[in-house]
Amino acid sequence: MKKKAEILRLDIVLLGDFNPKIFSPAWFSNIDLIGEKESEEANVELIHQDVSIFSLDWCRFQVTRDRFSIFTEQEAYFTKLIDLVIQTFTYLSHTPIVALGANWGGHYKADSEEEWHRFGHFLAPQTPWLNIFENPAVFKIEIMEKHPEIYSSFGKKQVRVEPSGQVNHGVFINLNDHYELEPDAKRVGCSEMISLFENNREKSSQKYTNLVQILFDNFEAAKK
Amino acid sequence: MDKPQPDQVEISIFGPGYGECILIHCGNDEWIIIDSCLNERTKEVSALEYLNNIQVSYDAVKLLVVTHWHDDHIRGLSQIIENCPKAEIVISEAFCKEEFLELAALYQGHDDLGVSEFSKLWAYLYENSKYPKRAIGIRSLLQKESELNHLKYKVESLSPSDAAIMLSNCGVANLLPKRPTVKELPFLKRRIKSLTPNFAAVVLLVTINDIQILLGSDLENSQDENIGWLAILKSGINCEAQIFKIPHHGSETGENPLIWRDLLIKDPLSVTTPFVRGKIKLPTPDDIERIKSNSGEAYLTAAPITKKAKTDHFIDKMLKEDVKYRAIVNPHFGHVRLRRKNNCESSWEVQLSADAIKL
């Protein structure tokens, strides 16, 4: 497997109470979170009280009443994307946010079709499925672990591996680095959540890098 | 590399990295570390790397002196603090003032903004209830006497002065971001710059039996006799150092002829850590001539010459279109090691490693 990704992706998802109507390129530009020219060149598909969808040259926003999501597939903009999320919800510090997920993803190409299949069998051996399926193939695998010591009782990391829809004989590996605080009726707004994410942003990225490295190292070791 | 004998004194000076680092073996496997830097080649903390190489336990470090606060000067310091729990920590009195505490507190958790090592230092001291010793003016920081090898050593600070501390605080207060008001948009977080000149620098005098070592840190000269080298010179300190770590990379701003006349023996052995950043190269050729003329022997941990940066062909070709100038920061890194038996009139054994040179 080629350890260097063909495509990398970062998707940040926040769950809470949002007003989609305020999220537009012009709004972001007015508070200098994006440039004026960027705002003018944005592709606005819909701005409405229930949903806003628009794209800049480097990212795409989708905001509904309970979900804010921004993603990019340009690695150079990963830092900018995280800064944008942090800045937005520092500015809108009264927004109730119940959970935040940093989804780091990458499409990796196998050296051959045979190796691609072998990777699938490495992740999910065929043996338990014989006599049930004639030729079982991995559709999707998800593994999860909680991280109470870092993110209170509700944090977790969840890894999904599936065949890539964008790279021929490739796999898509996604890490959902999930942050959630204990429910607290006295908590107002999202400062604590944003602060938690800001303090863990570097570790979050490193988690993904390490995960891919170890997974492929384990695969190589299993091949021998 | 071998470790010094129990009756041998060693002074090891590393640099430049970002900053410099000095290790002193006082005798009987008791070590002092002053500041910290990274070995640019291995990316390891120089002090810890060296102690590992000569198989000296980190528990042998009895004192750690921090003379700077900016990341550019003390990279790797937090690792030394964590790995040398038996070391007492000495910091400038200036770093205990409200302005510096505010700086450390505000920048805590921000690794890119230039204050991470200093913030970690304060967090460590607080979490471990470890009170630092404070360097201010002429003050004894550590004093020990032992029957074994008839060892007697003392570490004293000679600076900063009261006036220098006040000046330093004003400088830091100006660097601190302002608390946002309702009307104006708050400031963006930015990397804080280092304060120059460095008035809070700690100059140390280390006396081991009959040997005196004057470590000039980054202290600069001033017209005001209450700060800088003039403040030390007027204090009347009794000092005739044989070894001199030249202050401020040998630049003329750290030079005062009275230092050579009043604080050092005639023709002392001097060591300088250069500073190379783009078009700034210290010591300059004039500085080198001056240092040579004042010293019996003079050494540089590395030559103050620039080196072009290179990555790979594709990248270098792309950069050529956009970049007007490109050079490695502190491209050369070396180690000057001085050893001599305690209580003995023998001359110093000098060992030069990596890019270190004799002037």
Add this chain to the structure above:
Amino acid sequence: MNSLAYKYETTPSTILNKEDLVTEDLEVLENSVELSEARIKSFFKTPSVETELDENLNSNTIAPLQNFQKDLLRLVPKTSYRQKTSTSSQKWKGHVIEKYDSYFTAIITDISNKNPDEIVELPTETISQDDLHLVVEGALFDWHIGYEKTSGTTQKYSKILFRRMPRWTRSDFDRANLVKNKFKEFLSKQSE
């Protein structure tokens, strides 16, 4: 309770297109038109009943709202989303040391290949118009070199992206004040 069950899932959903939200009727619209709220709601499979701005907004957050209100009901039809992808073969983090009229000097740290830190002089014309005001002493930036792909074509790129860093907030200062006071109290005990 199933210990693996989570109330909230923050994994990415499939890209939302207008087609997810609207009925086929909307595809008849060729040009941008003003639509009444009632008409928009009729397109949604699960229309919201709320018509008021919610309480999260106040004058500070909606101040710019008036500037673009006219865009709120405008639909831009028939642009399907196609994003560029890019991966970087060389990455630096940098900070500005000094800014001059037409260029600036910066220190850059190689985060991809661990080469030594460099000092560089860069002309300000390499920076996008949108980012020029961010080029000040102490400003942080990322510099990436690699390849980007758009609709099957691949080309080299070199991007210097100045960071719009988070701003110092009152809660940063409040938190720092608490920490500073703890340090002060700790030091005062030393003198006792």
